[in-house]
Amino acid sequence: MKDIILKAENISKQYRLGQVGTGTLSHDLNRWWHQVRGKEDPYLKIGDTNDRSTKGSSEYVWALKDINFEVERGEVLGIIGKNGAGKSTLLKILSKVTAPTTGSIKSRGRIASLLEVGTGFNGEMTGRENIFLNGAILGMTKKEIASKLDEIIDFSGCERYIDTPVKRYSSGMTVRLAFAVAAFLEPEVLVIDEVLAVGDAEFQKKAIGKMQDISRGEGRTVLFVSHNMAAVETLCTRVISMKNGNICGNGNPTKIISDYLQSSSFSERKISFDSIEKAKGNENVKILYAAIENASTGFIDDVIDVTSVIDFRMKIVNRTKQERISIGYDLRTIKGDVVFGSGNKFDCSIGKITELICQIPANFLNDDVYQVHVYFHTDGMSGLFQDMELLTFEIKDIKRESGYLRKVNGIIRPSLPWTINKS
Structure with missing residues (x-):
């Protein structure tokens, strides 16, 4: 039996272009009138595909359309796609930052999200205070957080500034501390959206190693969005590729990444x-x-x-x-x-x-x-x-x-001279 920890069923997200909110008062009244009569939202039948590079014919756009997938416990799921494909919108829905227009998310356990630099941090509070704040948001007790405090500070590399307000941190320091909090406070699902690109090479290496430990050693689940295909291929056990708000590939990381990169x-x-x-x-x-x-x-x-x-x-x-x-x-x-x-x-x-x-x-x-x-x-x-x-x-x-050879290993494949000496 599969141990499913996260399930997305028919997830769609619609936005209205050029406006704040879902639309005009007349649109909201129209929605309400259809709802009280037990009819479908009339605006679900309209809207363009989310292709940001073209001019559409509708004032509504589908950032996501009919997304379905399951994630097993201990799996590292990579999500790839060009800018505007819907990756971040999907993660925000999975993290319950925003609600889907249609569909539902079923999850078991705590979800910790690292969606943008500084997400969930209070700039006026110190790094130490923000660790306790984030832990409380995740539903942990003060004693549980205190037991992990030294590990979080050590991993973040921000010990000197831990009692300084976060508003004085650089973006790199902020993401270091945010990742350490999310990773060490033991959520069942860790959701990460591209923020590791802010950190330096040394931190990225540490973070990828920690994510591998989380999934393989501790049996927790990671959802990872990145444009760094090498990191995705190294870390992930399965990859989903997205285009214009739809899933266009789901499966083996090497194959899905190759198909995505070699698209026209x-x-x-x-x-x-x-x-x-x-x-x-x-x-x-x-x-x-x-x-x-x-x-x-x-x-x-x-x-x-x-x-x-x-x-x-x-x-x-x-x-x-x-x-x-x-x-x-x-x-x-x-x-x-x-x-x-x-x-x-x-x-x-x-x-x-x-x-x-x-x-x-x-x-x-x-x-x-x-x-x-x-x-x-x-x-x-x-x-x-x-x-x-x-x-x-x-x-x-x-x-x-033509079927004669397998691919030669390596980035380059120089034609090097060989000699043989017979004794």
């Missing part, structure tokens, strides 16, 4: 602009053209195989007052891991188009999805412009896709 919406191998005014950039630098080109075939739009030579090509306009500027880029996997960085200082004529080409050799990159993070600096290394997602492209292994 991530593909932008080339950008091109016909004027400097329309080009990407700012008052310092404009990028008129950027592309990942298949240098092996000479055709820009050809599929890039692992055996292809790749040209990263840019046409830029230097709009600073100095000809010599520093230009570089990081190549990252779509999960955020840096494969390599490359850059140099170049003489770029002011106000004129300069073309730059960086060649990536064949048999170097593994089959995966990659992003180009480009950055420009002055000769003295003061920042001019950067774009963390300038281009996105996919490397394919045609032989592997």
Whole structure:
């Protein structure tokens, strides 16, 4: 028998655009009139899908629509999706911060939420006082909280400031203490929404380790929303992917993450602009053209195989007052891991188009999805412009896709020479 600790049944959430609250007085009266006659809310039949990038035809929008899933005790469930997919709305409903328009949530035990930096903290109270306040909200006694106090303070790394009002904490200190409170006060379900991104690398590592201990060692449940796909894949036992308020994938973390990352919406191998005014950039630098080109075939739009030579090509306009500027880029996997960085200082004529080409050799990159993070600096290394997602492209292994090979391990797969010496 499954030990279900959290269950979402037909969860939907509707919002009215451009207004505070659910709507006008006439709408509320219409809802009431339908309710007293035992009829369905008339506004549940209208509303657009939650695609934030398009102009809709309705003043109502469905942030979530017919969400159904179950979570077992001890499971770590990851929730992924682009901004606006409905992830945070779902967590707020699960945490009972807001109510669903339709559907119901069934849960067993205490739910601790870490939805935004400083959620549930009183800025005028000290860190120590906020620990007791949050524990009381979770239904714990003062004695239970006191027994965990030293562990919470030690894990947060905020001992020096624990008797200082929280309003004087940095965002990193606040999230450290908030996570420590949520994790150590032993809720049955821990809900975390992207806030770990505020902490430094050392804290993120500690937090992920603690979440693993919570689920595996203590049998408690974690719901984890993050854009860090590497962390989601490492931590989670199951992943749900969301798009426009709907669940579009549910299952094995590696497969769901791979399907999500390789969706067509991530593909932008080339950008091109016909004027400097329309080009990407700012008052310092404009990028008129950027592309990942298949240098092996000479055709820009050809599929890039692992055996292809790749040209990263840019046409830029230097709009600073100095000809010599520093230009570089990081190549990252779509999960955020840096494969390599490359850059140099170049003489770029002011106000004129300069073309730059960086060649990536064949048999170097593994089959995966990659992003180009480009950055420009002055000769003295003061920042001019950067774009963390300038281009996105996919490397394919045609032989592997034909069924001959399994994927080679690692981010890169260089063709290295081997020799054999026989005695």
